[in-house]
Amino acid sequence: MTPWYKTRRAWAEAALILVATAALVAVVFAACANDDDASSDPPATSTTPDPDEAAEEEVRQAYRDFLEMAFRVAANPDPADPEIATHSTGDTRARLEEAAAHDQARGVVVRGGPEDSQTILSTSVDGDTAVLSVCYVGQSGVYDTTTGAELVPMEIITTLDRVELVREAGTWKVRSVGNDEEDKWAGVHDCQE
Numbered sequence: 001m002t003p004w005y006k007t008r009r010a011w012a013e014a015a016l017i018l019v020a021t022a023a024l025v026a027v028v029f030a031a032c033a034n035d036d037d038a039s040s041d042p043p044a045t046s047t048t049p050d051p052d053e054a055a056e057e058e059v060r061q062a063y064r065d066f067l068e069m070a071f072r073v074a075a076n077p078d079p080a081d082p083e084i085a086t087h088s089t090g091d092t093r094a095r096l097e098e099a100a101a102h103d104q105a106r107g108v109v110v111r112g113g114p115e116d117s118q119t120i121l122s123t124s125v126d127g128d129t130a131v132l133s134v135c136y137v138g139q140s141g142v143y144d145t146t147t148g149a150e151l152v153p154m155e156i157i158t159t160l161d162r163v164e165l166v167r168e169a170g171t172w173k174v175r176s177v178g179n180d181e182e183d184k185w186a187g188v189h190d191c192q193e
Helices: 051-075 082-087 090-106
Strands: 108-112 117-126 129-144 150-168 171-178 184-186
Touching: 051 082, 051 090, 051 108, 051 117, 051 129, 051 150, 051 171, 082 090, 082 171, 090 108, 090 171
Parallel strands: none
Antiparallel strands: 108 129, 117 129, 129 150, 150 171, 150 184
16 A cells, blocks of 8 residues: 555645635616616625635645645655645654655655546544545555656555644644545545445
8 A cells, every 4th residue: 555645646636625715796887867867775785705715725725635645745755845844744754854865865766647536525623633534545656766767656655634734833844644544445435334
C-alpha cells in the first residue's frame, strides 16, 4: 500500500468543495415619467458571511494548502523545506520530514497521476481543532531522481481519511491523517458502502 504521504494529486484537481458566502445585490432601475413616482429603497440584505461557514472554509483551504505542499515535497524531497512546518505539526510534520530525508537519500521522487483527487465529505470545527472526512483517491509511483526510471509502478488506492487539524498561533495545520483498514479500496472508489 502507498502511505498517505506518498500520494500526489493532479494539478488539475477535478473536485474542490468551495463554500462561498451568498450576498444578494439589489439594483433598482427606474424610468420615472414624473417626480410623483418616487422609488423606494431596495430591501435590506445581509452581506455578513456565516462565521461557521467561514471557519470551515478556512480549514478546508488549510488542508488543500497542506496537500499542495506535501505533493511538491514528494516530487522534490527536501526535509528542511520551511512549508512543512507551515502546514503540518506533531507526528505528521515529523513523518513528512523523515519521508523527505529518506527519499532524498535514496535518490527517489514520488509522482502523481491523473486519477489523483480528493473530495472533502464533511468538515467539523470546534474552537482550535477541526476534523475533515476526505475521500482520497491517490495515484502515484516512485521514480529514480537521476534517470527518471520507474521504480514502483503507478497504482491507485482510495481511502476514506480522517484528517485532524489544529490552529497554532492563528494558523491551521494538519496534525494527523488516518483511516481504518476497511476504509481502503484498490482503484477509484466513491468511499460509500
